[in-house]
Amino acid sequence: MTADxxxxxxxxxxxxxxxxxxxxxxxxxxxxxxxxxxGCARCAATVAxxxxxMAVLATDLPQxxxxxxxxxxxxxxxxxxxxxPEPAPEVTAVPSPLPARVPGPRRTAxxxxxxxxxxxxxxxxxxxxxxxxxxxxxxxxxxxxEKLQATVAEQSAVMDGLLSPGRATIAPLTAxxxxxxxxxxxxxxxxxxxxxxxxxxxxRSNTYVLWSMDDGNAEALxxxxxxxxxxxxxxxxxxxxxxxxxxxxxxxLEPGRKAPSLPxxxxxxGQVTS
Amino acid sequence: xxxxxxxxxxxxxTMGAVSTPARRPEDAERDADLLRRIRxxxxxxxxxxxxxxxxxxxxxxxxxxxxDVLAEDVLQEVxxxxxxxxxxxxxxxxxxxxxxxxxxxxxAVDAVRREExxxxxxxxxxxERVLDEPIAAxxxxxxxxxxxxxxxxxxxxxxxxxxxxxxxxxxxxxxYTQREVAALTGTPLGTVKTRMLSGMRRLKQELGGAVxxxxxxxxxxxxxxxxGR
Numbered sequence: 001m002t003a004d005x006x007x008x009x010x011x012x013x014x015x016x017x018x019x020x021x022x023x024x025x026x027x028x029x030x031x032x033x034x035x036x037x038x039g040c041a042r043c044a045a046t047v048a049x050x051x052x053x054m055a056v057l058a059t060d061l062p063q064x065x066x067x068x069x070x071x072x073x074x075x076x077x078x079x080x081x082x083x084x085p086e087p088a089p090e091v092t093a094v095p096s097p098l099p100a101r102v103p104g105p106r107r108t109a110x111x112x113x114x115x116x117x118x119x120x121x122x123x124x125x126x127x128x129x130x131x132x133x134x135x136x137x138x139x140x141x142x143x144x145x146e147k148l149q150a151t152v153a154e155q156s157a158v159m160d161g162l163l164s165p166g167r168a169t170i171a172p173l174t175a176x177x178x179x180x181x182x183x184x185x186x187x188x189x190x191x192x193x194x195x196x197x198x199x200x201x202x203x204r205s206n207t208y209v210l211w212s213m214d215d216g217n218a219e220a221l222x223x224x225x226x227x228x229x230x231x232x233x234x235x236x237x238x239x240x241x242x243x244x245x246x247x248x249x250x251x252x253l254e255p256g257r258k259a260p261s262l263p264x265x266x267x268x269x270g271q272v273t274s
Numbered sequence: 275x276x277x278x279x280x281x282x283x284x285x286x287x288t289m290g291a292v293s294t295p296a297r298r299p300e301d302a303e304r305d306a307d308l309l310r311r312i313r314x315x316x317x318x319x320x321x322x323x324x325x326x327x328x329x330x331x332x333x334x335x336x337x338x339x340x341x342d343v344l345a346e347d348v349l350q351e352v353x354x355x356x357x358x359x360x361x362x363x364x365x366x367x368x369x370x371x372x373x374x375x376x377x378x379x380x381x382a383v384d385a386v387r388r389e390e391x392x393x394x395x396x397x398x399x400x401x402e403r404v405l406d407e408p409i410a411a412x413x414x415x416x417x418x419x420x421x422x423x424x425x426x427x428x429x430x431x432x433x434x435x436x437x438x439x440x441x442x443x444x445x446x447x448x449x450y451t452q453r454e455v456a457a458l459t460g461t462p463l464g465t466v467k468t469r470m471l472s473g474m475r476r477l478k479q480e481l482g483g484a485v486x487x488x489x490x491x492x493x494x495x496x497x498x499x500x501x502g503r
Binding site: 010014015016017018019021022023024025026029041042043044045046047048049050051052053054055056057058059060061062063064065066067070071073074075077078079081082083084188189241 | 315317320321324328329330331332333334336337342345346349350353354357358359360361367368369371372373375376378379380383384387388424426427442445446449450451452453455467468470471474477478481484485486487488489490491492493494
């Protein structure tokens with residue numbers, strides 16, 4: 001809890017701390033909480049308390065034996081895996097056009113699934129940077145994670161989601177004239193959009209819609225607004241799954257505030273490249 | 275994969291002894307020593323950690339995933355992750371046991387979310403809720419339930435209000451997000467958040483000495499427990 005927060009003010013974060021430990025937060029709450037957790041000893045203790053309760057729940061389940069083969073597989077995997085070097089005592093964030101972000105241990109790497117080629121988090125950053133031309137990224141693994149996060153948390157709420165460990169598909173979208181205007185970064189349960197030239201829309205009268213356009217079939221994934229033509233990052237879809245299961249994405253500008261059944265004015269399309 | 279039915283089916287044929295290990299200081303010290311050895315590059319210490327936690331870790335992953343193969347994949351991922359980066363554990367933030375089992379929980383939840391479409395998960399919700407009902411309201415599956423959760427946890431869960439129990443068990447054993455729990459139970463999201471906090475406070479109280487103490491958190495004794503909502 002920070003010095004300027006009373007216990008009453010902090011009640012919301014107490015709730016988020018329990019949800020975080022249970023891995024039950026929605027992406028928007030998670031972004032808020034990650035930024036807060038870095039500087040809050042009370043929340044760190046609440047997370048630890050919750051995990052202790054969870055551990056008792058786990059150890060009181062009936063406990064069958066895993067197969068003997070698992071022990072051998074783990075042994076083999078360990079023998080073939082190098083350890084990460086111990087973190088340096090201090091970490092300095094290297095200035096870059098976008099904030100450095102350290103992936104926390106709680107967001108976990110996910111195995112590659114199916115035919116789609118997916119890229120791990122570090123490569124997501126690199127691929128996005130390469131596509132968007134935003135410069136060099138620095139993703140540092142360090143025990144100083146929280147300190148570093150604290151310095152960039154406010155700016156990096158969206159980046160937290162974008163760079164959380166795991167797999168993502170990346171699809172650069174171009175306007176009909178070939179001009180790149182956006183990049184889709186899709187995970188199983190979240191889709192982020194890097195806007196790099198989409199015109200601002202009028203939220204009172206129209207909305208942008210992100211579509212999957214596989215095999216000629218359009219399916220609306222999310223609606224979103226663009227408030228500035230400048231480069232920006234936005235989480236446009238969450239709370240569902242399967243966002244990363246598409247090969248072609250498109251963006252349309254639609255009258256009204258809801259997605260129609262089919263796009264009327266497609267302003268950008270692109271396919272997964274990674 | 276029908277998770278609810280699969281859970282029941284699997285448990286009927288593989289039921290083992292229910293363990294209720296007491297928290298002992300020497301366990302915590304031994305765990306910390308194993309982690310120190312891993313940090314120093316001792317591969318055999320991973321074997322030691324696996325030996326100590328394989329069963330609760332497998333039980334938890336299996337409970338969430340209802341699939342032995344996926345559960346073993348989660349365990350492999352967790353123990354390899356501990357080997358690769360043992361410094362991810364921060365002493366003072368809880369025990370090695372809770373850290374490792376939380377990692378198992380999180381990876382199992384991630385896996386179950388990958389495996390199931392939203393539509394299917396909603397269809398399964400009713401069966402999850404059946405598993406979460408209080409013992410008094412159950413009949414046919416009483417025998418299964420009695421073997422699923424030990425007396426201690428059952429008693430503790432029984433001390434929660436029904437809405438608290440429902441929210442926590444859907445999140446912990448089912449891997450549902452707060453918004454999903456809200457949708458499944460027809461409850462406002464804010465109420466679900468409050469129930470999870472108040473339920474966790476109550477659960478910690480009910481479990482008593484079985485839970486390692488961590489000072490300064492919102493579940494601690496200095497915080498007045500909320501009435502069940």
